[in-house]
Structures are given as C-alpha cells and as structure tokens.
Amino acid sequence: MSNHPPLHPWQVITGGICGLVLTIGLARFAYTPLLPSLQTQTGLTDAAAGGLAAVNYAGYMSGALAATWIDDVRWRHWLYSAGLWMALVTVAAMALTTWMPAWALIRYIGGLCGATGMLLGSGLVLGWLMRQGRRPELGLYFIGLGLGIVVSAVGAWVLSQGWPTWSDQWLAFAALGLVFFVPAWKWRPPVPPQVVAAHDATTSGLGSRRWTWTLLSSYFAAGWGFVISATFTVAIVEREPALAGLGPLAWAMVGLAAMPAVFIWDLVARRFGDKQALLMAFGLQTLSVMLPAISGELWAALAGAVGYGATFIGIVSMTLALVGRRSPHNPGKAMAKLTLSYGSAQMLAPVVAGYMAQSTGTFKGALWLTAGVMAAGMALLATLPKDD
Numbered sequence: 001m002s003n004h005p006p007l008h009p010w011q012v013i014t015g016g017i018c019g020l021v022l023t024i025g026l027a028r029f030a031y032t033p034l035l036p037s038l039q040t041q042t043g044l045t046d047a048a049a050g051g052l053a054a055v056n057y058a059g060y061m062s063g064a065l066a067a068t069w070i071d072d073v074r075w076r077h078w079l080y081s082a083g084l085w086m087a088l089v090t091v092a093a094m095a096l097t098t099w100m101p102a103w104a105l106i107r108y109i110g111g112l113c114g115a116t117g118m119l120l121g122s123g124l125v126l127g128w129l130m131r132q133g134r135r136p137e138l139g140l141y142f143i144g145l146g147l148g149i150v151v152s153a154v155g156a157w158v159l160s161q162g163w164p165t166w167s168d169q170w171l172a173f174a175a176l177g178l179v180f181f182v183p184a185w186k187w188r189p190p191v192p193p194q195v196v197a198a199h200d201a202t203t204s205g206l207g208s209r210r211w212t213w214t215l216l217s218s219y220f221a222a223g224w225g226f227v228i229s230a231t232f233t234v235a236i237v238e239r240e241p242a243l244a245g246l247g248p249l250a251w252a253m254v255g256l257a258a259m260p261a262v263f264i265w266d267l268v269a270r271r272f273g274d275k276q277a278l279l280m281a282f283g284l285q286t287l288s289v290m291l292p293a294i295s296g297e298l299w300a301a302l303a304g305a306v307g308y309g310a311t312f313i314g315i316v317s318m319t320l321a322l323v324g325r326r327s328p329h330n331p332g333k334a335m336a337k338l339t340l341s342y343g344s345a346q347m348l349a350p351v352v353a354g355y356m357a358q359s360t361g362t363f364k365g366a367l368w369l370t371a372g373v374m375a376a377g378m379a380l381l382a383t384l385p386k387d388d
Contacts, residue, residue, distance in 0.1 A: 007187060009132065015187025016125040017144035018180040019084060023117030025148015026177050027087035027110040028056065030170070033156035033251050036238050037166045042098050049235070050354020054347045055104045057227065059111020060118075061343030067119050067336030073127075076120050077191050083116025084184055092174035095167035117144075119336045122320060128189040142317045146258025146309065151176070153252035160248075214384045215319070216341040218282075221377020222315045223345030225285050228353050228370045229254070229308045236363045240296045250305040257309030265314030274322050275384055278315060282378035285311035286371050293367035349373075 007015075031053070038044050044052075070076055090110040097103065125141050155176060159169045233254060234247035269277040288307025291300040320335045353366035 007190065009129070011187040012125060012128055012189050013140055015184050016121055016141050016189070017147065018182075019080070019117050019121050019184035019188075020142070020144025021148040021151055022177050022180045022184055023083055023087045023113045023121070024145060025151050026091050026173055026180075027113045028060075029148055029152040030091060030156070030173050031056070031107070032232075033153050033234050033248050034166065034169055034173075035232075035235055036247060037160070037164075037169065039235075041166045046235075046358040047351075047354045048100065050350040050352075050357075052103060052107050053227065053350035053354075056107040056111040056114075057343055057346035057350070059108035060114045061111070061340060061347060062108075063112045063115025064119060064336045064339040064343050067115065067123075068340070073124075074191055076124060077188065080116045080120040080124060081185070081188060083113045083120070084181055087113040087117070088174055088177045088181060091177055092171055095170035095174075115336075115339075119339060123335055124189040126321070127192075131192060140262060142262045142313055143259055145313050145316070146255045146262065149255030149258060149309065150252055151255075153248050153255055157248040157252075211385055214380055215323075216338065218278075218377040218381040218384070219319055219338055220341045220345045221373050221380070222282070222285075222312075222319070223342035224349045225289060225370055225374040225377075226312045226316075226342075227346040227349045228366060229289065229305075229312070232350075232353060232357075232363055232366075233305060233308070236292055236367075237301050239363065240301070242296065243298055243301055246298065246301070250301050253302055253305040254309035257306040258313040261310040261313050262317055264310075265318055268314075269318050274318055275381070278318055278381055279378060281311045281314045281318070282374060282381060285315070286374040286378065289367055289371045289374060293364045293371070345373075 035044075035049055039046075039049065066079075067076070070079070086109060090106050090113060093106045094103065122141055152173075155173060156169065159172050163169055163172055234251050237243045237247040237250045238245075265277060265281065268280065272280075284307055288304045288311065291304035291307070294300060319338065323335055323338050349370070352369070353363065356366045356369070357363045
C-alpha cells in the first residue's frame with residue numbers, strides 16, 4: 001500500500017494531460033513546427049523528413065505491440081514512468097547531432113515514449129476512473145493532445161524570434177518539457193492494491209471477428225489521415241509563396257481546435273452513439289484534408305487546420321474509449337491492439353507522402369490520396385455491424 005495521500009480526480013487528469021503534452025506534444029509534435037528550420041539549416045530532404053516521421057511511428061507501433069502483451073499493471077506503470085523521462089531525453093538529444101542514423105534512433109525512441117503516454121497513460125487513467133466510479137470517458141484526458149500541439153506551435157514561433165538556430169530550439173523545448181514533467185510524474189495514477197486477472201472473451205476490448213476487422217480497417221484509414229497532417233501541416237503551408245511564415249499559425253490552429261473538441265465529441269457520442277459520431281468525425285476530417293489541396297489561399301489552410309484539429313482527436317478519443325470500456329481490467333492492452341492498425345498507417349503514409357512531394361514539388365497529390373483513404377475508411381465504418 002502507498003503511504004502517499006490519495007489523489008483527487010483533477011490531479012490524475014491533470015497529470016495525465018501533462019504526460020501527453022510531454023510524450024506526444026513535445027517528443028512527437030515538436031518535430032512538425034521545427035521541420036522547416038531543420039530542412040533549411042541542415043539540408044534535410046522531403047523524403048528524409050518523411051522517413052524520420054515513419055521511424056518515429058515505428059517506435060510508436062513497437063510500443064503498442066509491447067503493450068498488447070503487458071498484463072501486469074505494475075509493469076505498465078513503470079514503463080509509463082520511464083516514458084516520461086525518456087521524452088525529455090529524446091527532445092534534448094535531437095540538438096546534439098545531424099547524423100541521420102542517430103536522428104532515426106532518437107525519433108524511434110521518441111515514438112516509444114509516445115506510446116507510453118497515449119496508450120499506457122490513457123489506460124492507467126481510464127482504469128483509475130472506473131475504479132473510482134467515475135464516467136469512463138477519455139475526452140478530458142485527451143485535451144493533452146491539443147494542448148501539446150499549441151505548446152509546440154507557440155513555442156516554435158517564440159523560439160524562432162530569439163533562437164533561430166535549430167539546435168537551440170530543440171534544447172529550449174527540452175527545458176520547457178520540465179514544466180510538464182513535474183505534475184505528470186507527481187500525479188501518476190497509482191497502482192491498484194489488488195489486480196484481478198481476467199482472461200475471458202469480454203476483456204479483449206474487441207468483439208466479433210467482423211466487428212473487429214471492420215474497426216481495425218477504418219482505424220488504419222484514420223491513422224493515415226492523422227499522420228499526414230501531423231507531419232506536414234507546417235511544411236505544406238510554408239510551400240505556398242503567399243503563406244510563407246504562417247506555418248506555425250496553422251499548426252497552432254490545429255491545437256486550439258483540438259482542445260474544445262474533446263468535450264464536443266463526447267457529447268456527440270452520447271447523443272447519437274459511437275458509430276454515428278465517428279462517421280461525422282471521419283467526414284469532417286476528409287473535408288479538412290481536401291481544402292488545402294483545392295486552394296493555396298490562407299482561408300483553406302486555416303480551415304483545413306481547424307477541421308483536422310477538431311476531428312482527429314475525436315476519432316482517437318472515441319475509438320480508444322470504445323474498446324477501453326470493454327476491457328475494464330486492462331484497457332491499455334485493448335487500446336494497444338487497435339493501435340497496431342493505426343500505427344501501421346503512420347509508418348507507411350509519411351514515406352509515401354514524402355516521396356510524392358519530393359517527386360512533384362507539391363503536397364497536393366499526397367493530400368488527395370489521403371482524402372481517398374479517409375473516405376474509404378468512412379465507408380468501412382458505415383458497415384460496422386453491431387457487436388455480437
């Protein structure tokens with residue numbers, strides 16, 4: 001039994017939010033607003049930039065794979081704690097070299113950190129909420145995703161004013177990460193005193209074979225749509241001559257739209273059901289991907305950024321909560337199984353988009369491909385049967 005005083009729900013939620021800002025917002029998303037300076041000052045090509053993004057998601061997928069067989073809550077808690085530390089280390093380490101293999105290793109480890117915050121952290125928080133008799137939703141927790149984007153966008157803009165060197169920017173982000181590390185560490189969800197092992201079919205978090213494969217396939221499409229915008233939003237805006245310098249603004253709009261969206265999608269799901277809410281989110285995200293491909297003007301870039309920010313977080317939150325609620329004894333494990341599909345798209349999509357952009361000089365083709373993948377995922381989701 002712990003000698004520490006019991007935590008309040010606001011502390012656990014706040015700690016989880018700070019953990020997401022650190023492991024996703026900085027260890028993952030700082031790469032997006034800093035990418036233009038990396039490319040300008042180090043000569044990083046579009047293809048190499050896409051490759052680093054893919055390696056990052058390979059790390060994320062590796063973490064998701066590991067989480068599928070980690071049943072012991074003590075191990076999940078320990079790995080989540082380690083992920084908080086390593087997130088700080090990887091952000092700082094990006095400033096120490098320009099050697100591509102080293103960057104690839106750093107980004108891979110950063111992906112592992114992202115998995116600890118996104119899957120292990122959310123599973124620990126959801127499990128704690130259910131044990132406390134609270135509403136088992138993750139919308140409030142996932143405000144950390146939107147906040148992380150805002151922090152990375154605003155931070156990159158501020159740093160570009162006083163610290164134009166790319167390496168100084170990474171070190172400054174690592175220092176900023178300490179602000180979020182302290183509450184994330186102090187308010188981690190405690191390990192429950194007794195862990196009940198459950199192995200029946202209801203704890204898998206997934207349902208019938210058809211239900212499972214339909215959800216896995218549609219979530220693959222969601223992962224494709226997520227990673228293209230998460231990796232290239234700033235670069236896409238900066239490539240438009242009339243929009244040069246406005247990339248961080250578009251990225252900030254993503255985060256600002258994501259923060260209230262976590263509450264809105266919870267309300268939509270309660271009103272219309274999970275499936276209908278997910279269909280709405282897929283449709284809006286598909287439209288948001290198409291807008292910058294249709295027009296190179298500022299309104300399209302900002303509208304696309306807002307639409308993306310307002311929808312990707314809803315898709316993730318509703319899908320993970322859906323399977324997590326079905327696995328109360330180990331929600332993180334159920335979420336990780338579904339995330340393997342999401343992660344495989346995150347590995348493939350940035351490589352394809354990077355090569356398409358490098359060969360054509362524009363991201364428009366990659367955006368149209370992404371919209372097509374999202375539309376296919378929406379069509380699959382529409383066929384999602386009621387679970388047997």
